[in-house]
Amino acid sequence: MPELPEVETVKRGLLPLIGQRWRHVTVRRADLRRPLDASAFSPWRDATVCAVTRRAKVVALELVRADGARAYLRFHLGMSGRLYFTDPASEWLPHEHLELAFSASVLRFRDPRRFGWCDLLPADDYASWSATLAPEPFSPELTPEWAMRRAGRSSIKAVLLSGRVVVGVGNIYACEALYRAGIAPQRLAATLSAEEWAKLIAAVRAVLEAAIAAGGTSLRDYVTVDGAPGWFQVQLAVYGRAGQPCVRCGTPIERIVQQGRSTWWCPRCQAG
DNA sequence: CGCGCTGCCTGGAAGC
DNA sequence: TGCTTCCAGGCAGCGC
Secondary structure (H helix, E strand, C coil): CCCHHHHHHHHHHCHHHCCCEEEEEEECCCECCCECCHHHCHHHCCCEEEEEEEECCEEEEEEECCCCCEEEEEEECCCCCEEEEECCCCCCCCCEEEEEEECCCEEEEECCCCCCEEEEEEHHHHHHHHHCCCCCCCCCCCCHHHHHHHCCCCEHHHHHHHCCCCCCCCHHHHHHHHHHHCCCCCCEHHHCCHHHHHHHHHHHHHHHHHHHHCCCCCCCCCECCCCCECCCHHHCCCCCCCCCECCCCCCECEEEEECCEEEEECCCCCCC
């Protein structure tokens, strides 16, 4: 279930593609979360990968063509998507939907639940899409002032998940960040003070930083592009820990449902 | 427009 | 043990 740290880890694993040329795409299954349109790829054959980037939970290869035109090959891993290098001759595994051949590497996309997608966008369209999104967690644009302007009328948990204040925060890190900041998930976002927002923004950054440093969270099926598991799970303080004692105060962690999603929290440490 | 609910999809776990 | 049901997740689309 990739969130930002997992996608960031995948991004770093794809850096060896820089300098390689994209040669070929093989589609085994096109009905992903968004239908895969391989015909959009063909004008970009032999383009060179000049950068690997990430925006929110999307990882992208920046391609530059001989005529100078640029495009972005975007991947969204959904919740079960994986991207890894493989041998050119290796047999197709179940749920492998896509293969991209580069001059020195072969990349495959596997996604049992097919919540992920892949497309190729001209650089202008990529920039327009990126401009519609809220700031990245580590962006200096993410300030308490910005957050208070964008808070809206929902609970703070819903606002974190919605992406209207900051992108890339999914259910796991929303729960963990609220715990670390000592803020109750049911609080209306509009009632948070500048100080509380500052604390929450710092908490979001801290949990994401720790998760990236650990190579991403692994709940069940997340692995890096090299196939190594990312075991950050042991460090989660509240997520999935209903009934277990809070690591700080011993109060049993509670599970509630907000917007149809589970929230885990400590009613004592997050009394605010 | 903003907000919340629903459906997409599959495999693993829990319940009967 | 074998069947059914539920749940996880991001996000688009819909209705209020």
